[in-house]
Amino acid sequence: xxxxxxxxxxxxxxxAVLAPPARDARAQDSTAVEYAVKIICGxxxxxxxxxxxxxxxxxxxxxxxxxxxxxxxxxxxxxxEVPGPVSPFTGATLGPDQALEIDCTxxxxxxxxxxxxxxxxxxxxxxxxxxxxxxxxxxAADRPVVALEVERFPGRRTGRTVCTLPDLVVDSILRPTFxxxxxxxxxxxxxxxxxxxAAAASTARLIDPSTFVSPGVxxxxxxxxxxxxxxxxxxxxFSLPYWVFNPDASLEVTADYKNDVAExxxxxxxxxxxxxx
Numbered sequence: 001x002x003x004x005x006x007x008x009x010x011x012x013x014x015x016a017v018l019a020p021p022a023r024d025a026r027a028q029d030s031t032a033v034e035y036a037v038k039i040i041c042g043x044x045x046x047x048x049x050x051x052x053x054x055x056x057x058x059x060x061x062x063x064x065x066x067x068x069x070x071x072x073x074x075x076x077x078x079x080x081e082v083p084g085p086v087s088p089f090t091g092a093t094l095g096p097d098q099a100l101e102i103d104c105t106x107x108x109x110x111x112x113x114x115x116x117x118x119x120x121x122x123x124x125x126x127x128x129x130x131x132x133x134x135x136x137x138x139x140a141a142d143r144p145v146v147a148l149e150v151e152r153f154p155g156r157r158t159g160r161t162v163c164t165l166p167d168l169v170v171d172s173i174l175r176p177t178f179x180x181x182x183x184x185x186x187x188x189x190x191x192x193x194x195x196x197x198a199a200a201a202s203t204a205r206l207i208d209p210s211t212f213v214s215p216g217v218x219x220x221x222x223x224x225x226x227x228x229x230x231x232x233x234x235x236x237x238f239s240l241p242y243w244v245f246n247p248d249a250s251l252e253v254t255a256d257y258k259n260d261v262a263e264x265x266x267x268x269x270x271x272x273x274x275x276x277x
Contacts, residue, residue, distance in 0.1 A: 032162035033155035035123040035131045039074070041104035042116035043141075046079055053141045058102040058121055061130035062094035068127050069093045069164045069196035069230060072102070074111035076119035084119060087111045091167070091196030091230030094129075124162045128155055163264035167195030168202065168225070168255040170271035171233055176244050176251075187221075187238045189253045189271075193228035195264045201227050205257035206238040210250050225255065245277030 040054040062068050071091045076084035087110055094100060102121065108114065123131060130152070137147040171192040176185045187206055193199045201224065208219045223236035244251065251273040256263070263269075 032124045032126065032158045032160050033128050034158045035121075035125075035129070035153050035155050037121040037123065037131060037133050037153050038118075039104075039107055039121050039133075040118045040135065041107060041113075045116050048079070048116075048118070052137050052139055052146075053143075055104055055136045056107070057104075057134045057136075059099060059130075059132045059134065060092075060094065060102070060123065061099040061132075062096060063130055064127055065096050067093055067095045068125060068129070069198075070123055070125035070129065071162065071196040072110070072121060072123050074107055074113075074119060074121055076111055076113055076117050084117075085111070088194060089124075089167075090194050093196065093198065093230050099130075124158075125155070126162055126164055131155070163195065164197050165195055165262055165264045166193050166197045166199035166228070166230070167264040167268070168192070168199055168228070168261060169194055169268050170204070170253045170255050173251060173253050173271055173273035175273075175275060176249060178243055179239070182239075182241065184242055185240045185244045187240070187244070187251060187253075187273075188235050189223075189238070190233050190235050191225045191228070191255050192233040193230060196230050197264075198230060199228045199256075199261050199263075201225060202256040202261050203258050204236050204238075205254045206240075207252045207254075208240060208244060208250070209252060211242070211244070211246070222257075245275075247277040248275065249277065250274050 037058050039056045041056055043053050069091060071089040073089045074087045078084045090110055092100065132150060132152045135149040136145045138145050169192055171190040174188040176187045179186050191204055204223050204225050206221045211219045213219050219240055221238040221240055223238050225236055226234050228234060253271055255269045
């Protein structure tokens with residue numbers, strides 16, 4: 001087998017990086033009802049609160065007779081009047097009269113905060129929800145609660161729109177592994193649905209833009225992505241018939257490369273992987 005290495009990833013933008021044209025998703029948008037919920041989690045590591053262990057649990061209830069998809073993000077704070085990071089939106093869906101809870105473990109995972117943090121959970125929905133936060137505090141995580149507060153948060157109409165569609169992204173590309181039986185490469189990638197709507201099955205594509213199967217045609221592979229609920233993810237596997245580290249690896253994965261799924265965003269489907277062999 002003849003494998004031809006020619007150009008680096010940065011020069012292959014025409015094939016690998018250009019995103020498909022954006023869909024017009026406005027028909028799926030609705031005027032947003034927004035909720036800003038105060039959050040406090042963990043044991044303070046600075047003189048921001050009294051010593052102890054703090055917990056926040058946000059309960060969200062759909063009072064409607066139809067399912068509703070909403071999205072959430074977390075804006076955390078820093079000492080010294082310094083703004084903290086804002087996480088990407090992630091989606092969720094509630095059926096009629098269903099409820100869910102967002103606790104400190106969920107907030108830490110989605111905001112990628114560690115230890116003590118505080119700030120706001122921001123929820124956006126096309127319809128009104130019941131949003132109630134439960135705050136508890138104790139001298140330590142394994143001690144009985146000494147303080148309890150329950151607060152209901154009203155929504156506000158923002159005048160903005162909230163997309164109710166899915167949003168597929170390549171969450172990560174794992175380091176390729178060598179397959180002894182075929183002398184080839186296995187590449188796993190994690191596809192995630194960040195949007196508030198469920199995503200139908202789609203197809204992901206991997207391109208090695210520095211290795212050509214024939215002049216002008218880079219090696220590529222495709223993998224099926226199963227249907228994904230809001231916030232869900234799936235690992236897809238690609239195979240290439242050679243070892244991609246030759247000597248280094250430059251790869252690119254596109255979620256929904258056929259553009260089969262109408263999404264909130266069509267400009268965030270691509271992720272690259274580069275590593276030294």
